[in-house]
Amino acid sequence: MYAGKPHKLIPNTLDREFEVEHPNQWWVSDITYIKTCEGFLFVAVVMDFYARNIIG
Numbered sequence: 001m002y003a004g005k006p007h008k009l010i011p012n013t014l015d016r017e018f019e020v021e022h023p024n025q026w027w028v029s030d031i032t033y034i035k036t037c038e039g040f041l042f043v044a045v046v047m048d049f050y051a052r053n054i055i056g
Helices: none
Strands: 027-036 039-048
Antiparallel strands (some): 027 039
16 A cells, blocks of 8 residues: 655656657666565666666
């Protein structure tokens, strides 16, 4: 259950414009978790939108 409010509201500057002209112009990220028998593993990914490569 989510029990809080966001600290800050950030405007959506990407605004679904997924065509990028230069590298390192837009980086996007995501985080998820995987339940294991020893607990949870957290996975975070950073992608450069220009080449669609995972950079971190």
